[in-house]
Amino acid sequence: MYGLSAVPRAGWADLQRAPAWWRLLISRVTTFCWVEVAKIRHDRTELYTRAIQPALWLVIFGETFTAIRAIPSGGRPYLDFMAPGVIAQSALFVAIFYGIQIIWERDAGILTKLLATPTPTSALVAGKAFGASIRSLLQAVVVVLLATLLGVHMTLNPLNYTVAIVVIVLGAAFFSTLSLTIAGIVLNRDRLMGIGQAITMPLFFASNALYPISVMPGWLQALSTINPLRYEIDALRGLLIGTPSNLPEDLAVLLLACVLGIGSSSRLLRRLSQ
């Protein structure tokens, strides 16, 4: 009738062996990265509009504070000091609202279908979170280019950039799962927007994005030790402009944060879908 008889449909697909858990995890992560790339290719407007904010931070805030020399920046021009902070900040701003997309996918019925595929919830969340980091990574590329145009001296070592990519991806994946966790608790878009707005600035100010930890008051220093953004920025600053940093500790903290974030959001995802 529809050329069906010409199509061999011998056997049932489920007779194939299921992949091992680690293959499944890699498969889901690459799949959702592929989806994210396809979506960006179809609609690039978000990439351009999202470049505006970091450009303003670098050009206005960065240039001004370089001129007035108000913030100790370890003997480097303030703009150099600040550029890695802006990379992390813009990646954070993309990731923290990721839960909105999941709520939209739930409302559209897409989430139900994804949950009915042979994908454990944790692999689905990990796939989604790492897929989301593609957008943060593109943000980072934009900021690196802008900063270079403004005369920031960044490393030319490709190995440092490779590790920086890992750092940005881990940071973005963590903040995406944080957003998913909040989505799983508040269950609706408006409340998630509100909470997202409310926590981004505290995360930003309780970090070393704009000033070194040493100039913070004691209580803020204490608070910043539990802020994953601090470790992300410490690592990026060390890798990109060569200031002293504790890379193994930074990577360990980010990795742990990701695991915790994936754990908590996968527990809440089913609640969100019902």
Place this chain on the structure above:
Amino acid sequence: MAELPQSPAVDAIEISKRFKDVVAVDRVSFEVRVGEIFGLLGPNGAGKTTTIRVLVTLLPPDSGRASIFGLDAVAETMAVRRMIGYVPQQLSADGSLTGRENVMLFARLYDLPRRDRKAAVTESLELMGIADASDRLVSTYSGGMVRRLELAQALINRPRLLVLDEPTIGLDPIARTEVWERVLSLRKEAGTTILLTTHYMEEADQLCDRLALMDQGQIQASGTPAELKESVAPEATLEDVFRHYAGRHLVEEGGSFKDVRAVRRTARRLG
């Protein structure tokens, strides 16, 4: 996994599910035989969708047991999912991807071998008659096309059991007939077992080999459409049957606020 010829495609035994104070599904038992088209017929809010969600492993039942080709839906979730193709009630393809990308996504999520994926995606799109539109964004598709795309997604893993929740809801008569034809030919050519829910009498009568009438969370009667009609009166229609067993008139259109909202939202999203 071994072939299990003697197990029914679906074996639901005394399934119950409650949400807070509402008993959505109340001790529902039925069996779907391999190769048949089985319909769950009932008004909106009868518990059809909840029953389906239990069978496709999205909801654990409070009590009772569901097995798919002999495998328990709770204990062997992943193996059961690999045997099922599922199309939920909402039009839920991703509008920001093309038709082909939507199907490819599911080819990846069902772990089709890399070398087979492209051919399988094309085959599935052709089978549902949307190959020509496959490189357009789904946001430009009509409702009937989205539904056929979703069937293409659900067929990508060559499922033994295809589960369709209100497959023709919100479609115009032509699109509806087309979906029916595809479903019928699929059963004929591939031998796929099909479980569908509907609240359209006509659909149940023409499409299904056997039916279960569901109302207020319970199965009120089951059998072939002819058997059900005979059991009520010589010249009875399915609507008479339904009125007889459910004790109230079937609501043909409309539905709860939530359903209407979901349909409108889908329409808006697809632009």
